[in-house]
Amino acid sequence: MIILDIKNLTLEIESNGVLVKALDKVSLTIQENEIRALVGESGSGKSLIVRAISGALPPQWIVTADRLTWRGQNLLSMTRAQRQAIMRRDIAVIFQDPLASLDPSATLKDQLVESIPQEFIPKGWPWQRRKARLRIAQQIMRKVGIKDVHAAINKYPHELSLDICQKFMIAMALVSQPTLLIADDPTRGMETNTKQQILTLLAQLNKTRNLSILFVSHDLIAISAMAHSMTVLYCGQSVESGKMKAMRRRPLHPYTKALMDSAPSFSPDLIPKSPLVAMDGTIPTLQHLPIGCRLGPRCPRAAKECVQVPEERSINEHKYRCHYPMHVESV
């Protein structure tokens, strides 16, 4: 069953005095129990999607969508209170910058205890309830791999190292036992051991607790280790989505292909220090978006038709937006 359904999400923002479509008809769905990766270049709009789902956008930005629903309920038309209730109990978000999203003036304990839903605390005297809360808080902190919980729990965010803050953000998100976890680059800059620990924890929660995950990252190795399916974003447009395996083996969109080629670890035969396959150029600024397919100027397969925006097409579960897709014959 689809729990989160996004169809043609468009986000218009004012940047340097002009109104630009930072997201242009983005579609994305998340099934129950699914781990979906959202990948794309820096500046492609991944964090904007996360913010649009959570409703954390400045009021002057214009959001439109054919569908933006949570279990069939329209997130855009419901009241603020209803939306907040969903964000508190069903969907948890780990934002990209841990320090900016933690309260600098409260200890980890205070912040975490605050996020524990009331119904998790057994009835009892206030001091019993306080103790129960503390126990839950410590438990979850241990679970995400924070080593010295007793020392860390009474500290303020700025007193702790970045990777403890990152782990703590994950603890904060998991403490309400959400149905869907949206994690924006949660393992960025983590060393391999810690990263593997976090990925294992998330994969395990997915299996044992049916946690669905939207995993935003450009760490392709981490993504292919855990995601079932993937949506690729380029320049504010969703260009391809489908099952992880199929997309790795036979990407249809030239950009997905370039993405896959860029991880040296995926090509074991690569000669050390040889140049990596890389697409020329760089993602354009929002002020100078090319017309038609936004990949056009960088795309090795581009041809005349590409000045028209490609419509979304699909082959079975596999969706793509490209006039001249690859591997189509073999799908």
Next chain:
Amino acid sequence: MIPLLSINQLTFKPTKKWEFMVPSTDFVLGPVDLTINKGESIAIIGQNDSGKSLLAKLIVGAVTPTSGQISLNGQQLDPNNTKARASDIRMMFRQSSESLNPGISIGTMIEEPLRLNTQLSPEMRLEKVLKTLTLVGLMPDHYYFYKHMLSEGQQQRVALARALILDPQVIVADEPFAALDPSVRSQTVNLLLTLQAELGLAFIFISHNLGIVRHMSDRTIVMNEGQVVEVKDTQAMFADPEHPSSQKLINAHKALLTY
């Protein structure tokens, strides 16, 4: 042949006021011995808090060592005169968001080292800044942008531009690839490989991305609790890590790959 950079018995012992920045009070870095040749890439890997970033800061002179020397082209560097080495050894910091000033435009920010360290005219500076912006995969337009208008990866490229602008001999980079997206990361890797081949640039980088470490570096240094525990040619290190902490890191990387 005189090595480009040679590090001799370098140590760092935190004094009291450093206490909050290091893992424990008995933390000591080094002694570290290391030589680096022109055009060579050295990767530093290790757990968090193993002293990697501190070693990087000691090499660029952002932190003064407790003892030991660093020489560039056979010339011993004065630990208290960091300005002299500023144009030859450039540091690219990890958190570009922390190291970039939000109040000035990207162009001005990249130009700053030129103003402070060279006699170039304003026109020549502008030309150099625009060239460097393109070199790191940004647009000339970005000259007029401010930090908050860039995504994280674009900010990282600004940090690389700032490091390259003075045509240094050594670049020391703390997690230069972490915030880069795949296609730009490949471009950056290619760019650094080209710059190394053309200019003989030496590159010392800290990275958790062992795929890139394996592809790019000639030698890999493994650090653990302030000590260099293993130094080897990269390919040999990945084939046969000897120290337990090297084994742990490299095996975790291989485990992720075999899913």
